[in-house]
Amino acid sequence: KRVAILISGRGSNMVSLIEAARAPDYPAEIVLVLSNRPDAAGLARAQAAGIPARAVDHKAFPDRARFDAALQAELDAAGIELIVLAGFMRILTDAFVEAWSGRMINIHPSLLPLFKGTHTHERALEAGMRLHGCTVHYVVPELDAGPIVAQAAVPVLPGDDADSLAARVIVQEHRLYPQAVALIASGGAVLDGGRVRFAERAR
Numbered sequence: 001k002r003v004a005i006l007i008s009g010r011g012s013n014m015v016s017l018i019e020a021a022r023a024p025d026y027p028a029e030i031v032l033v034l035s036n037r038p039d040a041a042g043l044a045r046a047q048a049a050g051i052p053a054r055a056v057d058h059k060a061f062p063d064r065a066r067f068d069a070a071l072q073a074e075l076d077a078a079g080i081e082l083i084v085l086a087g088f089m090r091i092l093t094d095a096f097v098e099a100w101s102g103r104m105i106n107i108h109p110s111l112l113p114l115f116k117g118t119h120t121h122e123r124a125l126e127a128g129m130r131l132h133g134c135t136v137h138y139v140v141p142e143l144d145a146g147p148i149v150a151q152a153a154v155p156v157l158p159g160d161d162a163d164s165l166a167a168r169v170i171v172q173e174h175r176l177y178p179q180a181v182a183l184i185a186s187g188g189a190v191l192d193g194g195r196v197r198f199a200e201r202a203r
């Protein structure tokens with residue numbers, strides 16, 4: 001499967017995916033990295049890893065539809081089959097999301113459906129959670145609401161602040177996302193009628 005990773009920032013999940021995809025038997029190939037922010041640190045990290053990486057600056061477009069059309073043109077040109085959002089902080093139009101239904105996933109730093117949106121670690125602490133974590137899900141028009149592919153949990157420890165908790169979660173993100181992308185790229189999970197259907201594996 002030909003994969004594009006969309007980022008907005010430092011791209012640590014992107015790096016973990018690029019590294020995992022170097023394994024000869026990995027079922028997906030990272031062929032493109034796009035950022036809506038030209039100053040995203042992840043762009044240079046992708047280029048250093050030999051992956052074509054470009055900015056599609058959302059500020060250069062008059063509206064979301066035209067920004068999404070520019071993304072679509074880049075994805076078409078590269079023959080992309082699966083979009084992996086990794087810290088991509090831009091809302092995509094419903095039309096774009098529908099066009100990529102079942103072929104676009106995101107990682108979110110909470111155990112969804114808890115703590116949709118931003119500042120998840122602060123909110124998990126505020127809620128007194130003893131467990132927290134991360135979720136890989138298919139992208140649907142409603143933010144952070146798509147069918148769940150994979151999750152990982154971490155403990156919330158006494159004395160945690162948002163930074164220490166985020167640091168514990170991101171370790172799991174870096175492990176979980178490459179696994180989830182491999183699962184989808186190999187046909188082990190598909191979106192089917194709004195639900196994830198997991199393949200039964202011969203053992």
Ligand code: GRF
Nearest residue numbers: 010011012013087107108109
């Ligand atoms: C991650 O915590 C991801 O779950 C969230 O934004 C962060 C991106 O970090 N959506 P990075 O850019 O992958 O380092």
